[in-house]
Amino acid sequence: MSDWPLWEVFVRSKGGLAHRHFGSVHAPDAEIALRHARDTYTRRMEGVSLWVVRSSDIVASDPDDAGQLFEPAADKVYRHPTFYEIPDEVKHI
Amino acid sequence: MPVNRYLTSMYTTELSKQPNVQPIGPAEDPERLAAFEARVAADEFIEPKDWMPEAYRRTLTRQISQHAHSEIVGMLPEGNWITRAPSLRRKAILLAKVQDEAGHGLYLYCAAETLGTSREEMIEALHSGKAKYSTIFNYPTLTWADIPAIGWLVDGAAIMNQVPLQRTSYGPYARAMVRVCKEESFHQRQGYEAMTSLANGTPEQKQMAQDAFNRWWWPSLMMFGPPDENSPNTAQSLRWRIKRETNDELRQKFVDITVPQAEFLGLTVPDPDLQWNEAKGGYDFGEIDWDEFYAVVRGEGPVARERITARREAWESNAWVREAAAAHEAKRRAKVAA
Numbered sequence: 001m002s003d004w005p006l007w008e009v010f011v012r013s014k015g016g017l018a019h020r021h022f023g024s025v026h027a028p029d030a031e032i033a034l035r036h037a038r039d040t041y042t043r044r045m046e047g048v049s050l051w052v053v054r055s056s057d058i059v060a061s062d063p064d065d066a067g068q069l070f071e072p073a074a075d076k077v078y079r080h081p082t083f084y085e086i087p088d089e090v091k092h093i
Numbered sequence: 094m095p096v097n098r099y100l101t102s103m104y105t106t107e108l109s110k111q112p113n114v115q116p117i118g119p120a121e122d123p124e125r126l127a128a129f130e131a132r133v134a135a136d137e138f139i140e141p142k143d144w145m146p147e148a149y150r151r152t153l154t155r156q157i158s159q160h161a162h163s164e165i166v167g168m169l170p171e172g173n174w175i176t177r178a179p180s181l182r183r184k185a186i187l188l189a190k191v192q193d194e195a196g197h198g199l200y201l202y203c204a205a206e207t208l209g210t211s212r213e214e215m216i217e218a219l220h221s222g223k224a225k226y227s228t229i230f231n232y233p234t235l236t237w238a239d240i241p242a243i244g245w246l247v248d249g250a251a252i253m254n255q256v257p258l259q260r261t262s263y264g265p266y267a268r269a270m271v272r273v274c275k276e277e278s279f280h281q282r283q284g285y286e287a288m289t290s291l292a293n294g295t296p297e298q299k300q301m302a303q304d305a306f307n308r309w310w311w312p313s314l315m316m317f318g319p320p321d322e323n324s325p326n327t328a329q330s331l332r333w334r335i336k337r338e339t340n341d342e343l344r345q346k347f348v349d350i351t352v353p354q355a356e357f358l359g360l361t362v363p364d365p366d367l368q369w370n371e372a373k374g375g376y377d378f379g380e381i382d383w384d385e386f387y388a389v390v391r392g393e394g395p396v397a398r399e400r401i402t403a404r405r406e407a408w409e410s411n412a413w414v415r416e417a418a419a420a421h422e423a424k425r426r427a428k429v430a431a
């Protein structure tokens with residue numbers, strides 16, 4: 001028998017925080033994936049909520065495209081508040 | 094036929110040692126290779142979809158899967174004592190520790206899989222005897238005192254090895270190590286605590302503690318691997334930040350930290366050559382029996398056969414669970430489709 005499909009596991013550490021990627025598990029279906037994720041990644045109160053997503057359903061950007069995707073942001077410093085000079089006498093801005 | 098090219102020039106820049114020459118397989122794009130080398134040298138993390146040299150992928154796959162196998166096989170010597178732990182407290186602790194080791198194996202298999210080898214292939218390599226795991230787990234656990242000794246010494250040595258791996262260059266491996274290290278500290282502390290109980294107990298208990306210490310001391314020192322001069326992959330692994338410290342450096346650190354802990358317990362280190370060396374600020378210690386080490390690596394450890402048989406039996410006798418889960422899923426899918 002070949003491997004069960006792979007699922008990516010996301011854990012919300014506590015209320016108010018986003019789910020964060022923790023790792024992955026093999027499981028035949030979503031329900032067992034959740035159980036395995038619980039046993040594998042939350043033995044020490046690491047979380048209050050779990051997501052599992054079929055790994056094959058995740059679409060990721062190609063590392064080779066990183067330049068074209070993310071570099072254009074580098075020369076747009078004017079998107080940051082610190083780009084603008086405000087005289088010291090002006091308060092609360 | 095692809096021509097083997099060799100990575101040679103770069104080692105000598107960092108390491109005065111004899112350069113370790115390794116084939117990197119069919120010609121790899123020198124520009125990509127240079128970019129990769131630069132990223133690793135700058136302490137950047139390499140992620141699964143990034144380009145990497147074949148030799149890097151191969152070395153990491155071997156190292157991470159061996160590490161995973163060690164966690165899994167490592168459950169066996171301790172599992173041997175779960176039903177006979179001397180109190181409910183010790184039993185609950187041992188159960189939790191062994192369960193953690195299963196978790197460590199799973200984190201590591203996941204990390205290794207991101208390099209393109211399936212879980213099935215890795216398990217198959219373990220069960221067929223093709224894959225290696227840490228030699229330490231091919232020694233038997235003869236008395237209860239072996240359980241404290243393992244937690245203190247074996248997990249202690251594992252921590253020493255694993256802490257620097259939190260900064261290893263391969264992202265998924267480094268992240269798995271962060272989780273493992275967080276959990277590992279309790280393993281060592283529960284061992285030392287249980288050892289303390291024995292060392293402060295009756296003369297017989299004290300004797301048990303010393304006996305277990307005698308048997309586990311040298312195999313624990315062997316856990317750091319062969320001496321640097323006989324560790325052909327070390328230079329390469331340091332370059333690629335797969336390894337962050339050499340075997341001998343880690344072994345020395347372990348000795349320096351552990352000897353005072355043994356003294357505190359009133360235990361005698363089973364090494365007549367052990368001596369504090371003021372000049373180097375560390376202990377000198379006796380020659381390790383490397384013939385024994387290589388024999389165990391070759392699978393001649395006292396219980397090597399028993400370990401793999403136990404793994405295979407567990408895998409095979411539980412096959413029905415995997416099959417039932419798969420059948421259940423197929424049935425449900427058919428129902429949805431209908």
Ligand SMILES: [Fe+2]
Pocket residue numbers: 164193194197273277
């Ligand atoms: Fe572990």
Ligand SMILES: [Fe+2]
Pocket residue numbers: 164197251255
């Ligand atoms: Fe470990």
Ligand SMILES: [Fe+2]
Pocket residue numbers: 194248251277280
């Ligand atoms: Fe451990």
